[in-house]
Amino acid sequence: MTKVELIEVTKRIKQATVIDNVTETLYGGSIVGLKGINGSGKTMLMRLISGLIKPTRGLVKINDKVLGKDISFPESIGMLIENPAFLDHYSGFKNLELLASIKQIIGSEKIRETITRVDLDPDDGKYYQKYSLGMKQRLGIAAAIMESPDIVILDEPTNSLDSDGVQIVKDIVTEERDRGALVVLAYHDHEILKFLSDEIIEIKQGQVVGRT
Amino acid sequence: MDKPILQNCIKTELRKALGNYLFMLSVAIASGIAIWSAIQNISAANAYYSFIASLQTGSGIMKNPEYASVTLFNSWIGQDYTSVATTLFFTLLPILCVLPYSWSFFSERKSGYIRQIVSRSNRKTYFLSKYIATFAAGALVILIPMLINFMLVSSFIPAISPNINYDIYYNVPSANMGAELFYAHPYLFVLMRLINAALYAGLIAAFVISLSFFVKNRFAVLLIPFIAFLTLNYFSETLVVKFGVELSPLNFLGGTSLGIVNTSVVALFALGLFVFSFGVTMWQGVRSDVF
Numbered sequence: 001m002t003k004v005e006l007i008e009v010t011k012r013i014k015q016a017t018v019i020d021n022v023t024e025t026l027y028g029g030s031i032v033g034l035k036g037i038n039g040s041g042k043t044m045l046m047r048l049i050s051g052l053i054k055p056t057r058g059l060v061k062i063n064d065k066v067l068g069k070d071i072s073f074p075e076s077i078g079m080l081i082e083n084p085a086f087l088d089h090y091s092g093f094k095n096l097e098l099l100a101s102i103k104q105i106i107g108s109e110k111i112r113e114t115i116t117r118v119d120l121d122p123d124d125g126k127y128y129q130k131y132s133l134g135m136k137q138r139l140g141i142a143a144a145i146m147e148s149p150d151i152v153i154l155d156e157p158t159n160s161l162d163s164d165g166v167q168i169v170k171d172i173v174t175e176e177r178d179r180g181a182l183v184v185l186a187y188h189d190h191e192i193l194k195f196l197s198d199e200i201i202e203i204k205q206g207q208v209v210g211r212t
Numbered sequence: 213m214d215k216p217i218l219q220n221c222i223k224t225e226l227r228k229a230l231g232n233y234l235f236m237l238s239v240a241i242a243s244g245i246a247i248w249s250a251i252q253n254i255s256a257a258n259a260y261y262s263f264i265a266s267l268q269t270g271s272g273i274m275k276n277p278e279y280a281s282v283t284l285f286n287s288w289i290g291q292d293y294t295s296v297a298t299t300l301f302f303t304l305l306p307i308l309c310v311l312p313y314s315w316s317f318f319s320e321r322k323s324g325y326i327r328q329i330v331s332r333s334n335r336k337t338y339f340l341s342k343y344i345a346t347f348a349a350g351a352l353v354i355l356i357p358m359l360i361n362f363m364l365v366s367s368f369i370p371a372i373s374p375n376i377n378y379d380i381y382y383n384v385p386s387a388n389m390g391a392e393l394f395y396a397h398p399y400l401f402v403l404m405r406l407i408n409a410a411l412y413a414g415l416i417a418a419f420v421i422s423l424s425f426f427v428k429n430r431f432a433v434l435l436i437p438f439i440a441f442l443t444l445n446y447f448s449e450t451l452v453v454k455f456g457v458e459l460s461p462l463n464f465l466g467g468t469s470l471g472i473v474n475t476s477v478v479a480l481f482a483l484g485l486f487v488f489s490f491g492v493t494m495w496q497g498v499r500s501d502v503f
């Protein structure tokens with residue numbers, strides 16, 4: 001089972017402390033919701049778990065391996081942090097194919113299946129730049145889950161989505177958890193977060209102020 | 213570094229670099245200028261040969277004593293120093309080679325696309341692949357047009373071996389880098405010129421990646437090499453009078469050098485570009501946070 005440990009993690013950017021002495025342990029097979037107002041540190045915490053940023057102090061361990069020392073990134077992670085970003089002059093399928101070609105652990109069939117799972121058409125040759133915001137968000141979610149990663153990080157995944165899209169995200173998040181993945185979610189909508197999460201971590205000014 | 217992932221990452225980056233429309237556009241523009249240079253040189257050579265033929269007919273001269281003054285080896289873009297198109301090609305080189313892919317890191321970091329790649333590989337792999345692909349795209353944008361030009365010019369102008377007695381027609385004095393090759397093995401000299409120009413173009417393209425860590429404007433980052441090389445070219449004209457050595461890459465990459473092309477200068481300049489661009493890219497890339 002995947003284990004993510006944050007041990008006395010502090011992150012400072014310039015003079016500001018954005019994450020302040022956080023110690024938490026998260027396990028696979030669960031959905032962890034991050035709650036907090038804008039600028040509270042939810043996204044920074046996700047970036048720390050993802051290995052995108054390095055802690056100023058403290059350790060982040062993934063399955064007992066120290067990020068930035070034993071490994072530079074979690075070995076199996078999918079993420080959608082802030083806005084989805086892809087290459088403008090490629091179709092959705094081509095974009096995912098290009099990303100999948102790095103690890104080569106999935107083939108075209110799995111990519112097509114994942115695109116269909118987020119209710120997009122894998123045969124749609126339209127360039128990514130012509131996608132609507134909702135379609136971009138769906139493709140971002142597809143990229144995060146297509147390789148069945150052990151850790152799935154989703155930052156406000158229902159942004160720009162209609163009610164059908166929100167339902168798809170809810171289903172995906174539950175399915176990923178049931179498959180054994182650790183799903184970390186950040187939401188501004190407390191009701192959705194409460195509905196989806198197995199546990200909620202509340203963050204305020206970079207500090208964990210509650211866990212329910 | 214995981215070797216298969218590094219190989220996959222390099223392939224992916226090369227696919228992105230060589231498959232994007234800006235690469236095609238840059239090759240098309242550079243090739244257009246190179247073809248224009250070929251046309252100018254072929255026309256000039258034809259006029260010269262007609263003139264010599266008319267002299268021989270009129271004066272009874274049986275053999276042209278300056279038969280080697282116009283040859284493929286001083287008429288192709290890599291050694292020509294007379295046509296406007298050739299001057300334009302080398303002047304625009306620092307822009308042409310950064311257009312295809314040097315913007316890529318800047319753009320991927322700004323959009324957040326970098327997150328998708330580094331999380332599937334790692335920082336070292338990402339930056340090494342990016343460096344290689346950017347270098348390759350920049351080098352090819354200059355190499356392909358120069359090869360087209362060479363093939364075109366060689367179809368019309370005879371490949372008479374250069375003669376040291378006529379060195380004033382070639383702008384390759386005996387102290388120049390590769391002068392022995394030019395007079396003894398001119399095809400090897402052509403190869404050296406091609407490699408040299410491609411190497412510099414690749415390094416200038418990759419140099420922009422390292423600049424992207426410090427410069428926050430997309431256009432500025434692409435224009436800095438062009439402005440820097442033009443400035444250097446401006447001052448090199450003064451310095452060449454004082455030291456006699458050509459210091460401007462815009463001149464020593466082709467045949468338009470005003471002073472002696474010194475091997476050490478060419479090598480040191482390339483080494484400096486490599487050390488700065490590769491060093492900064494890998495050092496900053498590995499230690500920087502990705503937002």
